[in-house]
Amino acid sequence: xxxxxxxxxxxxxxxxxxxxxxxxxxxxxxxxxxxxxxxxxxxxxxxxxxxxxxxxxxxxxxxxxxxxxxxxxxxxxxxxxxxxxxxxxxxxxxxxxxxxxxxxxxxxxxxxxxxxxxxxxxxxxxxxxxxxxxxxxxxxxxxxxxxxxxxxxxxxxxxxxxxxxxxxxxxxxxxxxxxxxxxxxxxxxxxxxxxxxxxxxxxxxxxxxxxxxxxxxxxxxxxxxxxxxxxxxxxxxxxxxxxxxxxxxxxxxxxxxxxxxxxxxxxxxxxxxxxxxxxxxxxxxxxxxxxxxxxxxxxxxxxxxxxxxxxxxxxxxxxxxxxxxxxxxxxxxxxxxxxxxxxxxxxxxxxxxxxxxxxxxxxxxxxxxxxxxxxxxxxxxxxxxxxxxxxxxxxxxxxxxxxxxxxxxxxxxxxxxxxxxxxxxxxxxxxxxxxxxxxxxxxxxxxxxxxxxxxxxxxxxxxxxxxxxxxxxxxxxxxxxxxxxxx
Amino acid sequence: xxxxxxxxxxxxxxxxxxxxxxxxxxxxxxxxxxxxxxxxxxxxxxxxxxxxxxxxxxxxxxxxxxxxxxxxxxxxxxxxxxxxxxxxxxxxxxxxxxxxxxxxxxxxxxxxxxxxxxxxxxxxxxxxxxxxxxxxxxxxxxxxxxxxxxxxxxxxxxxxxxxxxxxxxxxxxxxxxxxxxxxxxxxxxxxxxxxxxxxxxxxxxxxxxxxxxxxxxxxxxxxxxxxxxxxxxxxxxxxxxxxxxxxxxxxxxxxxxxxxxxxxxxxxxxxxxxxxxxxxxxxxxxxxxxxxxxxxxxxxxxxxxxxxxxxxxxxxxxxxxxxxxxxxxxxxxxxxxxxxxxxxxxxxxxxxxxxxxxxxxxxxxxxxxxxxxxxxxxxxxxxxxxxxxxxxxxxxxxxxxxxxxxxxxxxxxxxxxxxxxxxxxxxxxxxxxxxxxxxxxxxxxxxxxxxxxxxxxxxxxxxxxxxxxxxxxxxxxxxxxxxxxxx
Numbered sequence: 001x002x003x004x005x006x007x008x009x010x011x012x013x014x015x016x017x018x019x020x021x022x023x024x025x026x027x028x029x030x031x032x033x034x035x036x037x038x039x040x041x042x043x044x045x046x047x048x049x050x051x052x053x054x055x056x057x058x059x060x061x062x063x064x065x066x067x068x069x070x071x072x073x074x075x076x077x078x079x080x081x082x083x084x085x086x087x088x089x090x091x092x093x094x095x096x097x098x099x100x101x102x103x104x105x106x107x108x109x110x111x112x113x114x115x116x117x118x119x120x121x122x123x124x125x126x127x128x129x130x131x132x133x134x135x136x137x138x139x140x141x142x143x144x145x146x147x148x149x150x151x152x153x154x155x156x157x158x159x160x161x162x163x164x165x166x167x168x169x170x171x172x173x174x175x176x177x178x179x180x181x182x183x184x185x186x187x188x189x190x191x192x193x194x195x196x197x198x199x200x201x202x203x204x205x206x207x208x209x210x211x212x213x214x215x216x217x218x219x220x221x222x223x224x225x226x227x228x229x230x231x232x233x234x235x236x237x238x239x240x241x242x243x244x245x246x247x248x249x250x251x252x253x254x255x256x257x258x259x260x261x262x263x264x265x266x267x268x269x270x271x272x273x274x275x276x277x278x279x280x281x282x283x284x285x286x287x288x289x290x291x292x293x294x295x296x297x298x299x300x301x302x303x304x305x306x307x308x309x310x311x312x313x314x315x316x317x318x319x320x321x322x323x324x325x326x327x328x329x330x331x332x333x334x335x336x337x338x339x340x341x342x343x344x345x346x347x348x349x350x351x352x353x354x355x356x357x358x359x360x361x362x363x364x365x366x367x368x369x370x371x372x373x374x375x376x377x378x379x380x381x382x383x384x385x386x387x388x389x390x391x392x393x394x395x396x397x398x399x400x401x402x403x404x405x406x407x408x409x410x411x412x413x414x415x416x417x418x419x420x421x422x423x424x425x426x427x428x429x430x431x432x433x434x435x436x437x438x439x440x441x442x443x444x445x446x447x448x449x450x451x452x453x454x455x456x457x458x459x460x461x462x463x464x465x466x467x468x469x470x471x472x473x474x475x476x477x478x479x480x481x482x483x484x485x486x487x
Numbered sequence: 488x489x490x491x492x493x494x495x496x497x498x499x500x501x502x503x504x505x506x507x508x509x510x511x512x513x514x515x516x517x518x519x520x521x522x523x524x525x526x527x528x529x530x531x532x533x534x535x536x537x538x539x540x541x542x543x544x545x546x547x548x549x550x551x552x553x554x555x556x557x558x559x560x561x562x563x564x565x566x567x568x569x570x571x572x573x574x575x576x577x578x579x580x581x582x583x584x585x586x587x588x589x590x591x592x593x594x595x596x597x598x599x600x601x602x603x604x605x606x607x608x609x610x611x612x613x614x615x616x617x618x619x620x621x622x623x624x625x626x627x628x629x630x631x632x633x634x635x636x637x638x639x640x641x642x643x644x645x646x647x648x649x650x651x652x653x654x655x656x657x658x659x660x661x662x663x664x665x666x667x668x669x670x671x672x673x674x675x676x677x678x679x680x681x682x683x684x685x686x687x688x689x690x691x692x693x694x695x696x697x698x699x700x701x702x703x704x705x706x707x708x709x710x711x712x713x714x715x716x717x718x719x720x721x722x723x724x725x726x727x728x729x730x731x732x733x734x735x736x737x738x739x740x741x742x743x744x745x746x747x748x749x750x751x752x753x754x755x756x757x758x759x760x761x762x763x764x765x766x767x768x769x770x771x772x773x774x775x776x777x778x779x780x781x782x783x784x785x786x787x788x789x790x791x792x793x794x795x796x797x798x799x800x801x802x803x804x805x806x807x808x809x810x811x812x813x814x815x816x817x818x819x820x821x822x823x824x825x826x827x828x829x830x831x832x833x834x835x836x837x838x839x840x841x842x843x844x845x846x847x848x849x850x851x852x853x854x855x856x857x858x859x860x861x862x863x864x865x866x867x868x869x870x871x872x873x874x875x876x877x878x879x880x881x882x883x884x885x886x887x888x889x890x891x892x893x894x895x896x897x898x899x900x901x902x903x904x905x906x907x908x909x910x911x912x913x914x915x916x917x918x919x920x921x922x923x924x925x926x927x928x929x930x931x932x933x934x935x936x937x938x939x940x941x942x943x944x945x946x947x948x949x950x951x952x953x954x955x956x957x958x959x960x961x962x963x964x965x966x967x968x969x970x971x972x973x974x
Binding site for chain 1: 496520588594597599608652666686780795798833845853862
């Protein structure tokens, strides 16, 4: 790779003659690792024109660098970074630039230090990864996704897809969601009632920002998705955790004056509890009595291989009270970042304006590729394949869990991709997870899902979305051994 | 395309016999346009199993639908939506669902009605589109972009790219920005000082959220990018507009107690003014005296074909005072949504945590494709081609503008992609733009860039990024005619 001429810029604050400043500039580029061994430098003519200096000055600087073995010349083909040039330091080793800002004062709002735990980025290097929310690349329909991306990248789609959409979405994706995805959940909606988001996370964030203000009251499930608690903390609303039972959120425990209820009826996060139909009706009734809105996070409804999923809460709502959040990330792949919000047009208008201000729109290429993949039926086929495989893995999990006498604390009526587990009293799942990581096993400690201290320490979650079936028995055996060792 | 079985769901609130409810369900799917003519329905056996009803009930319902010509049967191959089935209404014509929510009360924060004007989505259908911020698909290196996307979609990259990154970025893209993009602006940074964002818009939004709170004071340029004013409005900070001159923002006009200055030194938005080097130094000095931070939006620095771009403000900053915003969207394509923030690690930590909460991370596929495209040198070649073309178009613009006696009010020292224009006194550019749209010409009225009423009405912006050179003379001639007609 050649060093482009405009990668070379004289430091206006540097001292010394022009020639020495040019030498320094090149040498620093090499020493810092920006210009690498064997890379070609701009010709002296080109660099002189770029810097606005005489060519002889550049030639003299280059000759000096040749003499010092920073550069070599290959006759007429020009100057190259020498193979004997000094080693650049590893990037991370260089010292950070000095900083004279009092960041404690300068930072107006703090977002670090929230409830979301640090997640293992290297989960793929573990043999027994029971980590939730990552998918198995071997299950994915890579060939057809690639084909659809090629289609979306084709000349016909390209212009439409690469333009600035301002605050709009890809109409093809919106139409698919309206005609196919939502009807499966029993939801009929109009285009102005749908907003494409950067995953379910983004949808929940937008809904919280539009609906909550300091002083308003929101009810959440306890335990609940930790990232949701971070989102709600930003609104400075009064957030009330409501303990869930085997049927999810009990409607009569929602406190008075609640204005927004956040709920996961299909699979409660993290216990996987499925809310029965009569409780869904009772929840809508309670919300009606409070004149509250409900934000329904309908994640993972596709993974229903034991029983068909219950209709979404939104499908039972004839008052516009439910805001529905869905996602393609769980079923396609999490790095996709594609989800949607469904709600009354007035609400969607505000969420759309906020999204436009925060990020404009999800990238067109991603939207169009997903629209192609969905409309050609590949998505349905993928879901069926995943459901079959998850079903098989789940049975292996159940057998292994039973064999080793581990305790299931929660499981989804329809299927899902994880079990909510409970270790014996006094065994701290956080410590257990650390023990297990050293034994090549990843599990997710559960304390972080609980809203308030003292948090139960014994719960943990194990998922089977990214672990092949044949590794499950050994992985579960290791969990059992680690628990036994801690008792 | 077949109708998947789980697109069929009985309405639990519906009345009538099971058979009639099944008929209704299918008929409604057809009437609403969800199931289209020729699409195959699930077999009676499959649908019966899915709904948990007897097969004979489904068969009876299907027979009734056959009789009514909603469906046809093709012998053993099953049931299809009839070619004679009733026409579905156009989607937009259906009435919105009833809504019993008092949205004026339910919406906690309002984001609609900001400064950002509605933009013409159909700009590509105009022959003479001088609209800013859209690129010309014919200039783009479509073939190599596609190739890089294929590479990124390859099996080797795929697993890395599709996983949930949590709050991280694609390390390949970060390395490229550190080693190539930033050094061109004279900036040396470490990985922990860079955050990839969903375009410059997202970068500006994150910076504003982290740095501003109600009561803090921010200084902005006047005129300025309207979407920035929307972003700052959300923070409820005290925003002070500072009138710019031909050298951009005058540092001594920045009011006391200012904590954050938002500035566009390379090309002032919208006048294109380039801030001279001595003023950049004076601005840093003024910020130092105020102990203020500076958010530098360095958009369009690549389009420097007249002179090399001045070093970024950030490159002159040895105190960590400058937060640098860059974007690949202007030079690749706006629908890409890829930009970056550069600043002290403490600041980047907060911006990263906020980004994770709002959207997690920009889609991996997009990050990896861009990293490939950049590192293979296609980006540099593209920039050179675009710069050459823009240079040529700019000359055609200048000649046509001179020929018709139009007035240039602002222009970039390095090049850029637009002219800031001024119509004769009393000519309202808003009205002018409407006149011109009827004559197949798009221009951008300038009043919306000004912070406060009374806004000057005569300014407008004309860009040459998406109009071919041969259409420019006629387009400018039409602008001149429309101005003459309004005088």
